[in-house]
Amino acid sequence: MNRSASEEGQVPPMASPLIDGHTRVVGILADPIGHVRTPRAFNALMAAEAINAVLVPLHVGPQDFAVVVTALAKIHSMAGLIVTIPYKESMLALCDELTDAARQVGAVNILRFEAGSAGTRMVGGNLDGAGFVDGLLAQGHAVRDRRAYLAGAGGAGKAIAHALAAHGVAAIGIHNRNAARGEQLVAELRRYYPQLDAHVAPAAPVNYDMAINSTSLGLDPRDVLPFSVAGLPSHALVAEAVMKVELTPLLAAAQAHGLQVHFGRHMMQAQIVGMKQFLGLR
Numbered sequence: 001m002n003r004s005a006s007e008e009g010q011v012p013p014m015a016s017p018l019i020d021g022h023t024r025v026v027g028i029l030a031d032p033i034g035h036v037r038t039p040r041a042f043n044a045l046m047a048a049e050a051i052n053a054v055l056v057p058l059h060v061g062p063q064d065f066a067v068v069v070t071a072l073a074k075i076h077s078m079a080g081l082i083v084t085i086p087y088k089e090s091m092l093a094l095c096d097e098l099t100d101a102a103r104q105v106g107a108v109n110i111l112r113f114e115a116g117s118a119g120t121r122m123v124g125g126n127l128d129g130a131g132f133v134d135g136l137l138a139q140g141h142a143v144r145d146r147r148a149y150l151a152g153a154g155g156a157g158k159a160i161a162h163a164l165a166a167h168g169v170a171a172i173g174i175h176n177r178n179a180a181r182g183e184q185l186v187a188e189l190r191r192y193y194p195q196l197d198a199h200v201a202p203a204a205p206v207n208y209d210m211a212i213n214s215t216s217l218g219l220d221p222r223d224v225l226p227f228s229v230a231g232l233p234s235h236a237l238v239a240e241a242v243m244k245v246e247l248t249p250l251l252a253a254a255q256a257h258g259l260q261v262h263f264g265r266h267m268m269q270a271q272i273v274g275m276k277q278f279l280g281l282r
Contacts, residue, residue, distance in 0.1 A: 024053040024281060027072060028082040033059040037243075038082055041272050046281070053079065053281045062086070069094055073113050073120045079279045080112040088126075088155055095124035102126040104192060105159045110278055125278055128156050129163025131271030132212075132241060139266055141210070141237055144168035147197075149205035151175050151226040152214035153185040156241055160214050161185060165193040173201030173208065175227065206231040212239045218248035229254045240264040 042055040088107035108124035153176035176182030189198035217226040238254035243264035
């Protein structure tokens with residue numbers, strides 16, 4: 001999908017953060033930036049847990065991206081950065097270290113600044129997949145040994161696929177409008193998880209326990225459905241990574257067929273907690 005899972009969604013009201021000389025600062029880097037919702041949710045969590053930290057939006061153009069990140073790393077009160085469109089892949093080259101998730105997905109959506117005697121190290125991670133799976137688990141949905149269908153093989157789709165595989169799904173069927181990109185993701189999954197039944201799936205899922213939309217379809221109510229739910233078994237779960245719209249046309253169709261649904265906001269809620277932990281804020 002075109003937007004990160006942590007960028008949009010319904011969030012609780014935010015208490016005003018108390019800023020002082022000890023406040024840890026986190027920036028969210030994007031271009032454009034008007035659509036981001038993460039600061040509201042992140043700062044609400046900081047206030048609720050009495051953590052002296054704040055997340056602020058940083059609108060940076062591509063020509064200034066590398067210079068800005070390098071400069072921010074020199075600010076001692078900066079804990080790190082949340083990274084979103086269009087910088088997730090560009091951030092890879094600036095990192096001194098990558099987590100396994102960031103390396104496998106080929107994208108960074110969070111950056112931690114670590115001070116040391118040799119200067120500041122930049123550690124890049126990716127929480128998209130972990131956020132999605134943690135959101136499923138938090139809502140009581142099983143992952144291990146399930147058969148999953150995934151629409152979309154972009155950045156969020158890749159992250160979700162790797163996270164599902166790491167949590168023990170039995171099979172993942174990938175459908176992508178660009179067939180070559182879907183085939184590439186299937187090949188990657190087979191390489192990292194040889195025990196997994198990773199395969200290219202048809203446009204309409206059949207015989208899957210869960211069907212997931214990781215495309216941007218659903219942000220606009222006029223969008224076509226990313227896939228038909230008509231062939232899914234009655235026990236199947238239909239899940240969204242779209243967060244701007246609570247009940248997307250896909251989820252509405254799933255409910256009309258009597259299927260369980262899982263909202264995109266659960267992914268963001270889990271990611272916010274992951275951000276706090278990755279940045280070492282307490």
